Amino acid sequence: MNLNQIFFNTYIKVDKVCCAKLGVERGGISAYINKLTNNRFAPDREETLERLINLRNARNALAHEEDAMGTYKQVTRQDVKWLQNFERELIRKKDPISLYLRRARSYVRRRNVLAIIAVLALAAAAVLGYFYFI
Numbered sequence: 001m002n003l004n005q006i007f008f009n010t011y012i013k014v015d016k017v018c019c020a021k022l023g024v025e026r027g028g029i030s031a032y033i034n035k036l037t038n039n040r041f042a043p044d045r046e047e048t049l050e051r052l053i054n055l056r057n058a059r060n061a062l063a064h065e066e067d068a069m070g071t072y073k074q075v076t077r078q079d080v081k082w083l084q085n086f087e088r089e090l091i092r093k094k095d096p097i098s099l100y101l102r103r104a105r106s107y108v109r110r111r112n113v114l115a116i117i118a119v120l121a122l123a124a125a126a127v128l129g130y131f132y133f134i
Contacts, residue, residue, distance in 0.1 A: 004062055007075045007083070011059045014087045021090055029056055035097055042100035048086075055079060 001009075011029070018028025022035065029052055036042060036049050058075050062068045089095040093102075 002069070003077065003080070004069050004072050004075055007080050008059065008062050008069070010080055010083045010087075011055065014083050014090070017087055017090045032097065039097060039100050042096040044096050048096050051082060052086075055083065 015028040018032045019025065020028075022028060022031045024031045033049065033052050033056065036045055036052070039045065042048075058072070058079070062072055062075075065072070086095065090098075
């Protein structure tokens with residue numbers, strides 16, 4: 001199997017993992033790119049976004065250009081390794097979107113706890129104030 005075929009098969013595997021993660025039937029990596037585009041504060045967003053777009057373009061060239069599997073020269077071993085690592089990150093929920101969502105949920109929880117504490121403090125102050133003036 002040549003490097004282009006290995007890359008193509010790896011891309012298909014990662015695409016399926018993205019489909020499962022994002023709940024889409026087809027175009028998992030494209031859906032991931034769209035979601036990452038909308039999450040400006042995701043960690044490593046720019047690098048991941050650029051890499052995924054370039055790899056999607058390479059996959060499209062391999063899939064749609066005549067005799068590209070034998071002649072396309074822009075795929076490297078580093079591209080395959082990066083895709084394999086990205087697949088592991090997706091499975092372990094260490095990818096940029098998973099990390100962003102985890103941080104966002106944590107922020108919302110902290111904010112809600114602080115709001116509850118503030119309401120309780122105000123209620124306690126009101127009760128103490130009531131008894132102070134009686």
